[in-house]
Amino acid sequence: MKRPTAPKPAVPETPSAAEPPLRLQLWSPAGVVARPPALRRAARHLGTLGFEVTVDPDALARHQRFAGDDAQRLAALHRIADAAPDVVLASRGGYGLMRVLDGIDWARLGRSIAGGSRWVGYSDLTALQLGALAHRAGPMWAGPLACDDFGRTAEEGGIDEITEACFVEAMHGELEAIGFRGEAGFDGLEVRGTLWGGNLSVLCSLLGTPHLPKVRGGILFLEDVNEHPYRIERMLLQLAQAGVLEAQKAVVLGSFSDWKPSPLDRGYTLKTMVAGLRSRLKVPLLSGLPFGHQRTKVCLPVGRRATLAVEGRDHLIVWGH
């Protein structure tokens, strides 16, 4: 696991007395919260970080594998957009946003973003973040999820310091760059474009639909979980054949975790797959971004202009305030 190196995010020691605490709203846009204690632990912990936490009344709703039926989750989204809290943090991902994309009032969501709300999450939340970009609602944040990241017990490894520090800084509007150590071979690369991306499976499931933004000259970051490298390759080839990859200035891979090797692989690994794609594609394919289904994850503003610069193996993504 690569860890961010520069600039090192810093947690504010205590919430400043001069500033009122940020209002943070927890909600459940997708999968059911199967373990409510994790959400309570997350709420408590976020409180100790200085946020004024409220939990959406439907955050623990249950309908099959979803946190409430589609109408309920859509209503929560619009209700929260209208309330415009400072931070809107999803409890968890799973699957569910694709079902409601067609029903979202993007202008209403856009007003909350323009008003200063920071919507945060990853995994299934990619559908919302890319939809927001496609429908010009404004940038959201790829970042942690309440249960997965702030609801961890000590036995589950506890809360990751870098994840927490990045999140606090980003939510206070103070995170302007992240750094990490990537693979060698890209020294001197410097590109500027729209930073976008998220979960590869979710992004691919938007291909051909009106909810995938048409980003040209961008910096595309990708992560996934439980997908064998051949499936990751298939998705990346689809993005290549659809003209998406070559339209970017750089592609940055986060973590691709929890896949099971097959006895058929015979030397076909994540590493050889990426090497094969590099020989096939013209766009630089970087890796090592601390983002994905792993403990350490940075926050990234989806849809903001950013610069990616590489010096030796040090990679820096800067978007400014």
Add this chain to the structure above:
Amino acid sequence: MKRPTAPKPAVPETPSAAEPPLRLQLWSPAGVVARPPALRRAARHLGTLGFEVTVDPDALARHQRFAGDDAQRLAALHRIADAAPDVVLASRGGYGLMRVLDGIDWARLGRSIAGGSRWVGYSDLTALQLGALAHRAGPMWAGPLACDDFGRTAEEGGIDEITEACFVEAMHGELEAIGFRGEAGFDGLEVRGTLWGGNLSVLCSLLGTPHLPKVRGGILFLEDVNEHPYRIERMLLQLAQAGVLEAQKAVVLGSFSDWKPSPLDRGYTLKTMVAGLRSRLKVPLLSGLPFGHQRTKVCLPVGRRATLAVEGRDHLIVWGH
């Protein structure tokens, strides 16, 4: 498992003395043949059915998880297209065709089809069949695979009679319809259009690329394996949001097999998922097609004009000769 009912395909008792035997070429366009004896058993069995079987020299090639590297598999495809045997049957699927689609000489492939070659397979072969349709190379056959269907030992359940009978009849140009018992609720439905489809994951991996045919007013058949219903739903929603589903006159589901329920499902099943989609979509969503990753599979000409007619629960797909 639904079984075809009418018309019941019949295996020719013995190859006619008047007709020379059909030349059948086995090849490996995608995944490595991990168990060569299965291919030898298939070749032997196909011989007893009256085919004159040859095995491509690279059918047992190995490169990582593939049956030879991309150049090797692409060369085999073009070599076989030029040789124009009567039947071109793939050893197995797996993953691999997406890697070579950009390199296929579709006109060359089209000449073999126009010359009478019947290319057959399912699963990963969907990429080739849909590519052939998109690039106007002509219709191929969705049908069995050599190892999976004709290479089965008695311990593996042996060879399915219906699969075999349909295949023999189709390869002799004598299969003009298949029948099966579907769900109630579609009595009286009759639609006509291009028959197309195959593996849902593979079809979705072509969305946005030049290799997905733009079929309007068609009859779309779909199957998949190892995909949880939420992933099948996500793919179907993508096809809906991309305008593909509603452009069809009917969607016919084959088998969706080998997925593992999750404790999170709480009543979300393949059946409730399909019911939910039916309430959302205007296009008729039929099921029960004996096709997919199951023993019994019919042969279907991908890209031929066909009529789908339902009487009670009896479903008939007719394409004529």
